[in-house]
Amino acid sequence: MTDSWQECMNHCVEVTKQAGKIVREALEKDIAxxxxxxxxxxxxxxxxxxxKLIISAIRExxxxxxFIGEESVAAGAPSVLSDAPTWIIDPIDGTTNFVHRFPFVSVSIGFTVNKEVEFGIVYSCMEDKMYxxxxxxxxxxxxxxxxxxxxxxxxxxxVxxxxxLKKDPEHFKTVMDNIQKILNVPVHGVRCPGSAAVNMCLVACGAADAYYHQGIYCWDMAGGAALVTEAGGVIVDITGGPFDLMSRRLIVASSPRVAQRIAQELAVFPCGRDDAP
Ligand code: LIP
Known part of the structure; x- marks a missing residue:
């Protein structure tokens, strides 16, 4: 039987390569x-x-x-996940890094069917790594x-x-307190590379043991989620419960034990949902 989602994935890799080439070329020029x-x-x-390039090449x-795309949603498109085949796109994950040419900048695409991630592609542009x-x-x-x-x-x-930079001082304090709690466990260290998708790939390839975040979006998580689970890791909600792609929060880890130990430390703050009306 042909695996039609595999065909979509093959197409996605080609489209991601084209997108990555544009990002790499843009890094050589002035960035407005x-x-x-x-x-x-x-x-x-x-x-x-x-x-635009990714969506038109896939839609064709x-x-x-x-489609759920970061910039389309910013322009007013809905961010609602249905059971239909859905491409969740972050054209540049790590835009601040891109602006500063800090080397973790990725194109991230996750593909869901029945709300389950079927495949994920993350291209780390400056490292030239296709995950x-x-x-x-x-x-x-x-x-x-x-x-x-x-x-x-x-x-x-x-970790x-x-x-x-949270606008709400309470949230900002919670983020900082959480970092302090994790450092005090103690752990070997805490790092902030600046691209959620790359962070998940770093856990997937064993360069880091866990990643947690509250306040990101489904397009930051969808591609990397497939990488972590397929690499043998776990992905859970910030509370340690089941992961929800539209919840804007997650913990990924090398093992259930590390994920649950992190969840035990973290204070949770409301960060809304991607699909909130
Ligand atoms: C960014 C993330 C980054 C996070 C930012 C933002 P963008 O994605 O990947 O890790 O700290 O809040 O969501 O906006 O560059 O696609």
Missing amino acids: VMEKSSPTDLVTETDQRVE KYPTHC TARRGKGAFCNGLPIKVSGQEDITKSL LTEMG
């Missing part, structure tokens, strides 16, 4: 930066151009499929299999998160 919701929420002409081949994962078929970086560290001991773990 615009602000979205706040002075720290940045967008560039490249984010918008790359998202799969006209009935649905791919198909449900049930493993995770790869540039064609070579990758797996999580398997670390079970939080005190031997390297990733992001700080962001």
